[in-house]
Amino acid sequence: xxxxxxxxxxxxxxxxxxxxxxxxxxxxxxxxxxxxxxxxxxxxxxxxxxxxxxxxxxxxxxxxxxxxxxxxxxxxxxxxxxxxxxxxxxxxxxxxxxxxxxxxxxxxxxxxxxxxxxxxxxxxxxxxxxxxxxxxxxxxxxxxxxxxxx
Numbered sequence: 001x002x003x004x005x006x007x008x009x010x011x012x013x014x015x016x017x018x019x020x021x022x023x024x025x026x027x028x029x030x031x032x033x034x035x036x037x038x039x040x041x042x043x044x045x046x047x048x049x050x051x052x053x054x055x056x057x058x059x060x061x062x063x064x065x066x067x068x069x070x071x072x073x074x075x076x077x078x079x080x081x082x083x084x085x086x087x088x089x090x091x092x093x094x095x096x097x098x099x100x101x102x103x104x105x106x107x108x109x110x111x112x113x114x115x116x117x118x119x120x121x122x123x124x125x126x127x128x129x130x131x132x133x134x135x136x137x138x139x140x141x142x143x144x145x146x147x148x149x150x
Contacts, residue, residue, distance in 0.1 A: 012086035013046040029076035068117040
């Protein structure tokens with residue numbers, strides 16, 4: 001938690017989520033694949049809010065692609081829950097790699113934490129390429145330093 005807040009890092013980008021029957025699996029809780037979709041949605045929303053949309057990625061022929069993803073499911077989300085999904089950029093080497101973290105909350109309870117290791121790719125070839133200046137000038141100021149973690 002950070003400064004008495006339920007968030008792991010300061011200044012999260014958040015989205016509200018209302019859990020519906022469509023999110024529930026045979027075990028009676030939100031299916032893990034749904035968490036992944038929610039993380040993708042909040043990540044794109046955060047990127048667009050910062051100033052880089054999918055259209056910008058296409059125009060630059062560059063993208064931040066998931067190299068590795070990890071999800072820690074702490075508690076189940078249930079139908080009718082009102083949730084907040086938070087995300088942050090938490091590391092960048094200013095060349096190829098970036099880290100994005102997620103935290104899903106029901107009130108002050110953390111239900112899930114996630115982490116993506118991202119790599120900059122050339123969309124047309126799928127090969128790793130250095131981040132363009134537009135990525136650096138947009139994403140670098142949004143990175144929450146590891147020292148800010150509580």
